[in-house]
Amino acid sequence: MVEKGQISIGTEERVLMCGNEALAEAAILAGCDAYFGYPITPQNEIPAYMSRRMPEEGRVFVQSESELAAINMVFGASATGKRAMTSSSSPGISLMQEGMSFLAGAELPAVVVNVMRGGPGLGNIAPSQSDYFQATRGGGHGDYRTIVFGPSSVQEMADCISLAFELADKYLMTAMILADGFLGQMMEPVVLKKRPSVELPPKDWALTGAKDREQNIVRSLWLGEGVLEDLNFKLDDKYKQIQKNEVLCEEYEVDDAEIVVVAYGVAARIVSGAVTRAREEGIKVGWIRPITLWPFPTEQISKAADEFRLFLTVEMSTGQMVEDVKLAVAGKSPVVFYGRPGGGVPTVEEILDKIRQLTLGAKT
Amino acid sequence: MKTVFKRTPTLKDCPTHYCPGCGHGIAHRLIAEVIDELGIRGSTIGIAPVGCAVLEYDYIDVDMIEVAHGRAPAVATGMKRTNPDKIIFSYQGDGDLASIGAGEILHAGHRGEQITVIFINNAVFGMTGGQMAPTTMADQITATTPKGRNVAEEGYPLCVSELLAVLPGVSYIERCALSTTPNIRKAKKALKHAFEQQRNKAPGLSLVELLSTCPTYWRMSPADATKWIDNEMTKVFPLGRLKG
Ligand SMILES: Cc1ncc(C[n+]2csc(CCOP(=O)(O)OP(=O)(O)O)c2C)c(N)n1
Ligand code: SF4
Ligand SMILES: [Mg+2]
Numbered sequence: 103m104v105e106k107g108q109i110s111i112g113t114e115e116r117v118l119m120c121g122n123e124a125l126a127e128a129a130i131l132a133g134c135d136a137y138f139g140y141p142i143t144p145q146n147e148i149p150a151y152m153s154r155r156m157p158e159e160g161r162v163f164v165q166s167e168s169e170l171a172a173i174n175m176v177f178g179a180s181a182t183g184k185r186a187m188t189s190s191s192s193p194g195i196s197l198m199q200e201g202m203s204f205l206a207g208a209e210l211p212a213v214v215v216n217v218m219r220g221g222p223g224l225g226n227i228a229p230s231q232s233d234y235f236q237a238t239r240g241g242g243h244g245d246y247r248t249i250v251f252g253p254s255s256v257q258e259m260a261d262c263i264s265l266a267f268e269l270a271d272k273y274l275m276t277a278m279i280l281a282d283g284f285l286g287q288m289m290e291p292v293v294l295k296k297r298p299s300v301e302l303p304p305k306d307w308a309l310t311g312a313k314d315r316e317q318n319i320v321r322s323l324w325l326g327e328g329v330l331e332d333l334n335f336k337l338d339d340k341y342k343q344i345q346k347n348e349v350l351c352e353e354y355e356v357d358d359a360e361i362v363v364v365a366y367g368v369a370a371r372i373v374s375g376a377v378t379r380a381r382e383e384g385i386k387v388g389w390i391r392p393i394t395l396w397p398f399p400t401e402q403i404s405k406a407a408d409e410f411r412l413f414l415t416v417e418m419s420t421g422q423m424v425e426d427v428k429l430a431v432a433g434k435s436p437v438v439f440y441g442r443p444g445g446g447v448p449t450v451e452e453i454l455d456k457i458r459q460l461t462l463g464a465k466t
Numbered sequence: 467m468k469t470v471f472k473r474t475p476t477l478k479d480c481p482t483h484y485c486p487g488c489g490h491g492i493a494h495r496l497i498a499e500v501i502d503e504l505g506i507r508g509s510t511i512g513i514a515p516v517g518c519a520v521l522e523y524d525y526i527d528v529d530m531i532e533v534a535h536g537r538a539p540a541v542a543t544g545m546k547r548t549n550p551d552k553i554i555f556s557y558q559g560d561g562d563l564a565s566i567g568a569g570e571i572l573h574a575g576h577r578g579e580q581i582t583v584i585f586i587n588n589a590v591f592g593m594t595g596g597q598m599a600p601t602t603m604a605d606q607i608t609a610t611t612p613k614g615r616n617v618a619e620e621g622y623p624l625c626v627s628e629l630l631a632v633l634p635g636v637s638y639i640e641r642c643a644l645s646t647t648p649n650i651r652k653a654k655k656a657l658k659h660a661f662e663q664q665r666n667k668a669p670g671l672s673l674v675e676l677l678s679t680c681p682t683y684w685r686m687s688p689a690d691a692t693k694w695i696d697n698e699m700t701k702v703f704p705l706g707r708l709k710g
Contacts, residue, residue, distance in 0.1 A: 136548050162547045167573035171540035178544025181531050204534050309529040313508030319523045321532040
C-alpha cells in the first residue's frame with residue numbers, strides 16, 4: 103500500500119501495487135472528491151484503500167448501505183460539481199443500473215468501476231468478462247451509453263481511471279472501468295502520474311445554492327411534447343462525437359496477419375502470449391486489443407477486415423464482444439469465437455491450439 | 467392599505483399542478499417561507515421526490531434536483547458529505563420514503579446524516595392513481611385495496627417516524643398536520659426548527675412528517691379531507707414531537 107506522500111505527482115517513480123489499489127490511488131490523484139461503495143469481492147481492496155486514504159486527503163469516504171445507495175450518493179455529490187466515484191462487482195453493478203440511467207438522463211459526470219466476477223446470479227468470485235453487454239449497451243433503462251474502458255494491466259487500471267474522470271467531466275456522463283478479478287488482485291509495477299490538465303467545460307449547472315443567481319435544476323423528467331425526444335437526439339449527438347474522438351485500441355502485427363485475434367482485458371494478455379508463440383511457429387497472426395469497449399474500435403477492425411483474414415475473438419464469456427467484432431467485420435471475413443465463461447480463464451496453450459486449428463482450417 | 471399576507475419570494479408566482487385541496491401546495495409554501503425567514507436560499511439545495519411533488523422545483527425557487535423514487539436520502543448524503551456548509555433537504559411522499567425508499571431513509575438516519583427530511587404522509591400513492599401506501603389506514607379503500615386495507619394480509623399502517631425516532635443518529639422528529647390553521651402554524655414551526663437544527667450544525671438527521679390531504683384519492687371534498695386527517699389519521703399517526 104502506498105503511504106501518504108510516497109507518490110510524488112508527475113514523477114516516473116515505479117511502485118508495486120495490485121490493480122485495485124493502483125486504481126484507487128490514481129483516482130485520488132485525478133481529483134476524486136468522494137468515494138461511495140458497498141463491499142463485494144473481488145474489489146474489496148478499493149473501499150478498504152479509500153477508507154484510509156480519502157480522509158487523509160480531507161476527502162469523502164462513505165460505506166453505503168447498498169449499491170443502490172452508493173450510486174445515488176455519487177449522483178448527489180456529482181450534482182454539486184464534485185468528482186465522485188463508486189466501485190463494485192457484477193451483482194452490485196446490476197443494482198446500480200437505475201442510478202446510472204438517471205446519471206445519463208440528468209447528464210451528470212460519474213466514474214463507476216466494475217471488477218467483474220462470474221455470473222449470472224451470485225455466480226462465483228472468479229475473474230470473468232460476462233458484463234460486457236450490460237456495460238456497453240447502457241445497462242439501465244432508456245436510450246443511453248456509458249464510456250467503457252477495458253484495461254489489461256495494473257498500469258492501465260491507473261491510466262484509465264484518470265482518463266475516465268476527465269471524459270466524464272468533458273461529456274457529462276458516466277465513464278466505467280470494466281476490469282476483472284484478475285486485474286484487481288494482480289501485483290505489477292506502476293507509475294502513478296497526474297494527467298496533463300485540459301480545459302473542461304465549466305460546471306455552471308452545479309447545485310451550489312442559488313446565491314445571487316437563478317435557480318439551477320438537475321432533472322431527467324421531461325413531460326413536454328417532443329422535449330425528451332430532443333434530449334435523446336442531443337445525447338445521441340454527444341455519443342457520436344465520442345465514437346469519433348475517443349476510441350482507444352492497440353494493434354500488434356496485423357499488417358501481414360492471416361489471423362487476427364481480438365480480445366480485451368486480461369484475456370488480451372493471454373492472447374498476446376499465444377500470438378507471440380504462434381509467430382515463433384511461423385504462423386502469421388496478430389492481435390487487436392480494444393481499450394475502450396464503448397466507443398468500440400469498429401473502424402480499426404473494419405479496416406483490418408478489408409483484406410481477407412480470419413478473426414478469432416477470445417473472451418472470458420460465452421461470447422459478447424464478438425457481436426461487436428462481427429458488426430465491424432460486416433461479413434467481409436469469417437469471425438470465430440473461443441470463450442471460457444463462469445470464471446474459467448483460457449490458457450496460452452488453449453489459444454495457441456485454437457490458432458493452429460484455424461491455420462489448418464485456412465489451408466484445407 | 468396594510469399588507470397582511472404576501473407570497474414569500476422563494477415561492478414562485480405560478481399556479482401548481484396539484485388537485486384542489488391538495489396538501490402539497492401548503493407544504494411548499496411553508497418550506498419557502500421558512501427558507502426566506504432563515505435567509506438560507508443561497509445555501510440551500512432541495513431534493514424532489516418521485517410522486518405528485520416531482521415538479522417541486524417549478525414552485526420552490528432554490529437549487530433543486532430530481533432523483534429516483536425513494537433514493538433522496540442517499541442523494542442527500544452524497545451532497546451533504548461533500549458540501550457540509552450547504553443546507554440539504556429532501557421532500558418525500560409516503561410511497562417514496564416509507565415503501566421503496568425505506569432502506570435509504572433508515573440508513574441515512576442510522577448514519578446520522580445532517581440533513582432535513584420533509585415527509586408527506588397522505589396515506590396513498592397519489593401520483594400513480596391512489597394505490598395503497600405503507601401508511602394507508604386499516605380498511606381504507608384505495609385503487610389496490612378495493613375492499614379496504616385488510617391488515618391481516620396487507621399489514622397495519624406503517625409509522626415510520628416512530629421507527630426512526632429510536633435511532634441515535636436521528637436528532638429531531640415531529641409529526642404535524644396540514645389540516646386546520648393552528649395545525650399548519652405548528653407545522654411551520656416544526657419545519658423551521660428542523661432547518662435551524664441543520665443550519666446550526668446540530669448533529670443528526672431532522673425529519674418533519676406532515677399528514678397531508680389527497681382529496682382526489684380519498685374520494686372526499688377538500689373540507690372533509692382535512693377533517694379526516696384530524697379525526698381519523700391522527701388516531702394512528704398521533705401529532706407531536708417524537709424526538710428532540
Ligand atoms: C422505480 C419506480 N417504481 C415505481 C414508480 C411509479 N411511481 C411513481 S410515484 C409513485 C408513488 C408515489 O407515492 P408517494 O410517494 O406517496 O407520493 P404522492 O404522489 O402520494 O405525493 C410510484 C409508485 C417509479 N416512478 N419508479
Ligand atoms: S393526487 Fe392527491 S397528492 Fe396528488 S396532487 Fe392530487 S390531491 Fe395532491
Ligand atoms: Mg403519498
